[in-house]
Amino acid sequence: MSATLRPLAVEVRDVTKSFGGVRALDGVSLDLAEGEVHALLGENGAGKTTLSNILCGLYRADAGEVIVGGGERHFQSPAQAIEAGIGMVHQHFKLVNSMTVAENLHLGSPDTPRVVSARALVASAQRMMDDIGLVVDPTAKVWQLSVGEQQRVEILRVLARGARVLILDEPTAVLAATEADELFAVMRRLVAGGRTVVFISHKLNEVLQVSDRISVLRGGRHVVTREAAGATARELARLMTGEEMGIEVEHREVTGETVLELRGVTSRNSRGVVALHDVDLSVRGGEILGVAGVSGNGQTELAEVVTGLRSPEAGTITIDGVDVSAASTRRIADLGVGHIPEDRIGVGMVASAPVKDNAILRHYRSDELSSKQFLRRDRILAFATSIVEAGRVQTRSVHMPAGQMSGGNQQRLVARRESLLADRLLVAAHPTRGLDVLAAKQVQSAIVERRDAGCAVVMISDDLDELLVVADRVAVMYEGRIMGVFDRASFDREHIGLLMGGRTEAVAG
Amino acid sequence: MTPRLERRLDTDLRRTGVSRLLGAVTGLVVAALLLVLTGRNPVTVLTDSLDAVFGSKRGIEGVAVQSVPILMCALGVALSLRMKVWNIGSDGQFLAGAFMACGLGINVEAPGWLLLVMMAVGSIVGGALWIVVPAAGRAHWGVNEIITTLLLNFVAVQLVVWASLGFWRDRASQVTQSTRPVPVTLPRIPGFDSVSIGFFVPLLLAVVLWAVFRSTKVGYEIDTIGGNPRAAAFAGIDVPRRIIVVMLVSGAIAGLGGFLQLTGAPGAQALNGGGFSRSYGLSGFIVAALAGASFPGVIVAGLFISAMFYAGIALQTKGLSVYIIFGIYGLVLVGVAVGEVAARYRLVRVVAPDTSPSIEAVAP
Numbered sequence A: 001m002s003a004t005l006r007p008l009a010v011e012v013r014d015v016t017k018s019f020g021g022v023r024a025l026d027g028v029s030l031d032l033a034e035g036e037v038h039a040l041l042g043e044n045g046a047g048k049t050t051l052s053n054i055l056c057g058l059y060r061a062d063a064g065e066v067i068v069g070g071g072e073r074h075f076q077s078p079a080q081a082i083e084a085g086i087g088m089v090h091q092h093f094k095l096v097n098s099m100t101v102a103e104n105l106h107l108g109s110p111d112t113p114r115v116v117s118a119r120a121l122v123a124s125a126q127r128m129m130d131d132i133g134l135v136v137d138p139t140a141k142v143w144q145l146s147v148g149e150q151q152r153v154e155i156l157r158v159l160a161r162g163a164r165v166l167i168l169d170e171p172t173a174v175l176a177a178t179e180a181d182e183l184f185a186v187m188r189r190l191v192a193g194g195r196t197v198v199f200i201s202h203k204l205n206e207v208l209q210v211s212d213r214i215s216v217l218r219g220g221r222h223v224v225t226r227e228a229a230g231a232t233a234r235e236l237a238r239l240m241t242g243e244e245m246g247i248e249v250e251h252r253e254v255t256g257e258t259v260l261e262l263r264g265v266t267s268r269n270s271r272g273v274v275a276l277h278d279v280d281l282s283v284r285g286g287e288i289l290g291v292a293g294v295s296g297n298g299q300t301e302l303a304e305v306v307t308g309l310r311s312p313e314a315g316t317i318t319i320d321g322v323d324v325s326a327a328s329t330r331r332i333a334d335l336g337v338g339h340i341p342e343d344r345i346g347v348g349m350v351a352s353a354p355v356k357d358n359a360i361l362r363h364y365r366s367d368e369l370s371s372k373q374f375l376r377r378d379r380i381l382a383f384a385t386s387i388v389e390a391g392r393v394q395t396r397s398v399h400m401p402a403g404q405m406s407g408g409n410q411q412r413l414v415a416r417r418e419s420l421l422a423d424r425l426l427v428a429a430h431p432t433r434g435l436d437v438l439a440a441k442q443v444q445s446a447i448v449e450r451r452d453a454g455c456a457v458v459m460i461s462d463d464l465d466e467l468l469v470v471a472d473r474v475a476v477m478y479e480g481r482i483m484g485v486f487d488r489a490s491f492d493r494e495h496i497g498l499l500m501g502g503r504t505e506a507v508a509g
Numbered sequence B: 001m002t003p004r005l006e007r008r009l010d011t012d013l014r015r016t017g018v019s020r021l022l023g024a025v026t027g028l029v030v031a032a033l034l035l036v037l038t039g040r041n042p043v044t045v046l047t048d049s050l051d052a053v054f055g056s057k058r059g060i061e062g063v064a065v066q067s068v069p070i071l072m073c074a075l076g077v078a079l080s081l082r083m084k085v086w087n088i089g090s091d092g093q094f095l096a097g098a099f100m101a102c103g104l105g106i107n108v109e110a111p112g113w114l115l116l117v118m119m120a121v122g123s124i125v126g127g128a129l130w131i132v133v134p135a136a137g138r139a140h141w142g143v144n145e146i147i148t149t150l151l152l153n154f155v156a157v158q159l160v161v162w163a164s165l166g167f168w169r170d171r172a173s174q175v176t177q178s179t180r181p182v183p184v185t186l187p188r189i190p191g192f193d194s195v196s197i198g199f200f201v202p203l204l205l206a207v208v209l210w211a212v213f214r215s216t217k218v219g220y221e222i223d224t225i226g227g228n229p230r231a232a233a234f235a236g237i238d239v240p241r242r243i244i245v246v247m248l249v250s251g252a253i254a255g256l257g258g259f260l261q262l263t264g265a266p267g268a269q270a271l272n273g274g275g276f277s278r279s280y281g282l283s284g285f286i287v288a289a290l291a292g293a294s295f296p297g298v299i300v301a302g303l304f305i306s307a308m309f310y311a312g313i314a315l316q317t318k319g320l321s322v323y324i325i326f327g328i329y330g331l332v333l334v335g336v337a338v339g340e341v342a343a344r345y346r347l348v349r350v351v352a353p354d355t356s357p358s359i360e361a362v363a364p
């Protein structure tokens, strides 16, 4: 039976966690099935331990959900996590060295009586070990045990509390090869009994040897989850390190006509502050103009004035020569302009409405989906299904509220819907933000595909690396002004970086 | 182990329905306990109520008559609720509609059917006019419609009182607080003594509204605005205009209810001060909220509330105050509201946070 068909033990959705300025986890979503060894693979600092600590109640996620048995859980402590059946064996053991194995096994357990004899403890420890099938001398003091035995005590301690999901953080790092093999045998036994083992490692061969499924994390992001069967060490290494992972984009000379043109556009933001200063820009068909800059320097307002959500105070905007400075969103969309908005939940969709209603949000007026005042319900269903399929949106059903999908799938839905609308111009604001690496690549490919079909693209991102790969030209915004526009021949990361920070003078040297 | 509430991720319509129903039943049980405490037998109250409603043709007709104004107000409120606009003013719109219909009815000479049509149109206009200011305020300046619509209720009562006592007062009759009766009424449903064909209007209207929201662009747009107005603007929907139109229609429906009451309900052919509406707007609001703005739901909940209302009036003859009936209403409503919220949670057991282990406990 494929691991993915087993019932889910735990679902992680869009979990984000920062330590100070460091994003240890960035929108990670994955699921753990019952009866599988699920490897978490990643380089040091990828976020494996942080994710495990959230699962076992040691840390709290800044955002996102952990779903156990169909309900969202916010563990306040490891005790609550273990109550829900999730327990963890840490990289550094948490045993009391001067106590016996039996004492350690009962330490901190709510089931341990306040007063109890040593003999009773040993007997009860022996019973646990027999039940679980892991044996260590219960009367030995922890300091007398080998590391492998100590680890068993840790595992026993977690299982004795009824854990159904056992997280092992780099358990093999401290083991000799033969001890590791014994541990793997224990892991296989546990999953054969229906438990879930999360096996953290950055050793590829071990992961391939013992796992059913493998999830790769890199830089706090989820890269992929796949079956271990058929995976190769080389491929996993690539996924872990990110080499060759990025999209490759061919850049040819742009020959299309000018589609979008902004002249002297000035606009205020919602707080009444001038957010765009005298902006001049033009984009041609078949060209991706990247807009680089630190978030909050006018990029949002730029996307809004171009797509009709905000009207400029001064200046003109034309699309295919048509003045749209004062045109409505509807009129601009009718010209073949798609918009992937920055705030996909707040602006791009109706979270409470079904996926199908969201799929038609910008298309329901078309002759295909409606006639006169009536919606063509059968066609809407087919249309929504096609968007879900073509956009690789993972959803249980098109009738499910869109807000119940993970953030990545919401983004895929919006991206696909808007690409479909974009015959002439696509304005994509942070289209890959929060997506895992593969999903980001899919969205980038979709954008490049629009470009190759002759559409003009404005792609706003605060990820300069992404723009340098995808864009044909890059404009840098700072405090509402265009600081410079670069074509590929003159791409200079350092120069662009300085301009993003508002520095123009330091460039000369 | 301590029990704890945990929010559910999904919403299940069936679970919500069952939970609401359980809430309503709980409300009734609490009401029964209160009746016991006040020395009444709840079983007698229940059987008397059922008897009042279903015991005779008169009871059924009474409920049907009662339901028309409540359902009309409820449909208007439910329509605006689809857009998350809270029209608390359907009482005022109902009175404004009746006022217009009455004014036309007693002042214009025309053949009966033409006069009826004019009065119906007039009531629609009156109800809509009564919500113009709240609608414009909400749509263009974000003025809270709850307050504006509510306040206009009091103005409408004063207007009707003024008409009844003053400019349209029936000088020929001894009744001091009433206008002249309108000269035309709606035909009765064949076979019924007191139910006019107006009874079918809210039923038909519910079907129409249901169909509009099921399969028209306008319905989709209104639901989209209700779900997320910014997404609606993104979709190119003219949100302020839709808000105004929907609120006007919402008022117009309540206004038409005023016409149906004036020309359909037995003995209601004249405006007699604020008493012309027995808080139909409030009942309508309760019904719309109970129904969760579903139009078939409005019909079910509306008939239920109407039956309770009618039973309450009938029980007054048995010495039960109408306030007790209002109390029971309130308890049922609170029960349903609690049930609705409860459906979103479930109970889980968790251990109390780890306390540090005591060394003596494990030491030999």
Ligand SMILES: Nc1ncnc2c1ncn2[C@@H]1O[C@H](COP(=O)(O)OP(=O)(O)O)[C@@H](O)[C@H]1O
Pocket (backbone or CB within 6 Å): A019, A020, A022, A023, A024, A042, A043, A044, A045, A046, A047, A048, A049, A050, A051
């Ligand atoms: N308690 C902490 N305080 C500050 N930074 C942390 C803390 N824990 C982890 N980090 C940071 O978060 C990132 C992910 O760390 P971690 O989850 O330990 O990775 P892994 O286990 O995959 O090696 C790293 O950059 C690390 O420095």
Ligand SMILES: [Mg+2]
Pocket (backbone or CB within 6 Å): A048, A049, A050, A091, A169
């Ligand atoms: Mg680690």
